[in-house]
Amino acid sequence: MDIHAYIKSGIIESYLLGIAGDDEKQELDKMRRLYPEVENAIHSAEEWLLGMATPVSTPVPSGIRDKIFARIGSEIRDTPMPVEIRISNPVYKYTAAASVVLLISSIVINFILYNKYSTEKEQVIALQDKQQNLLADQQIIQVKMNIMGQDLQMLTAADIVKIPMPALPGKGKGQSILFLNATNNQLLLAAHSLPAAPHDKQYQLWAIVNGKPVNAGMLVNGESICKFAAITGAEAYAVTLEPAGGSASPTLEQMYIYGKVNG
Structure with missing residues (x-):
């Protein structure tokens, strides 16, 4: 003092x-x-x-x-x-x-x-200030609840296709699931088996079309459920760990999960 x-x-x-x-x-x-x-x-x-x-x-x-x-x-x-x-x-x-x-x-x-x-x-x-922050947090929670409600509707749709995406050897444990909604042409990836990405890395989703990888989008670090647009003609999907922002082509030795559309 x-x-x-x-x-x-x-x-x-x-x-x-x-x-x-x-x-x-x-x-x-x-x-x-x-x-x-x-x-x-x-x-x-x-x-x-x-x-x-x-x-x-x-x-x-x-x-x-x-x-x-x-x-x-x-x-x-x-x-x-x-x-x-x-x-x-x-x-x-x-x-x-x-x-x-x-x-x-x-x-x-x-x-x-x-x-x-x-x-x-x-x-x-x-x-x-605390009250305003609480109101802002409440609005954020409400938005997230609305998104979760939309995701739930998508997961329970009649024409939903579940694509199992197990972890590759040495790349995590368990199995992620890719949900394909053919009606609205959307993908929802529940990436439960992916380890946390390093701060300078980011997971990237790839669609395999005619045996060639096509960029389907980046996963948001810290989020286990991500949305993407479905790729027409995709035979399979895979997720690789790339530099933050993504790569033009997948790093095959950094592939973590893989799943075929038709099983």
């Missing part, structure tokens, strides 16, 4: 003027036991306040004015403030000292209230 910043925060003045909250009092009592600097600052502030209340001519310490106006900003920095009280009548001396104390108390209170207002304002803004 920055002890000097803590001393300059105004909590000591609030404590001595009786306007500090219970939590602030407990915190200050703890800090004065742990840090001699805090205890010395409390004694210095007490001596100054006591001096202001005595019926004698008492000069205001030069550092007090800078401390107060440094906290409330530069707007009133040039406001004249008496640096010495010289009143011969003892009654007026008490009144003048009390007025100075009240002025300082008012400034400190305003500073504390302004800080609390700023903190609460920041909290309100943070809550508003």
Whole structure:
């Protein structure tokens, strides 16, 4: 903790003027036991306040004015403030000292209230941002649910063709499935057996037409279900691991899954 910043925060003045909250009092009592600097600052502030209340001519310490106006900003920095009280009548001396104390108390209170207002304002803004993020997340979830509903309709269509695509030896475990909807000419690949692609690599789907590979599209990294347009005349489909963005021709030694359209 920055002890000097803590001393300059105004909590000591609030404590001595009786306007500090219970939590602030407990915190200050703890800090004065742990840090001699805090205890010395409390004694210095007490001596100054006591001096202001005595019926004698008492000069205001030069550092007090800078401390107060440094906290409330530069707007009133040039406001004249008496640096010495010289009143011969003892009654007026008490009144003048009390007025100075009240002025300082008012400034400190305003500073504390302004800080609390700023903190609460920041909290309100943070809550508003959080609410907007939640609304955005809700919209994203709704979009994904709509997409999932469309995918479910496709998977349950009467003319759907399931193409098993088992993992090749040493290229993963299990089996992926390619769903072919002949009505709308769409493909949906459930690539459950593909390992996560490296950050500089990307899986690419190929259609085998007349024994030659035809680019059918790129899989989105991190997504196990991807959509593609079906390739007319495809005899089989395969997935290879290519550089990010894809290749003009498949890297055969990096083929991970393969399946024939007609089994």
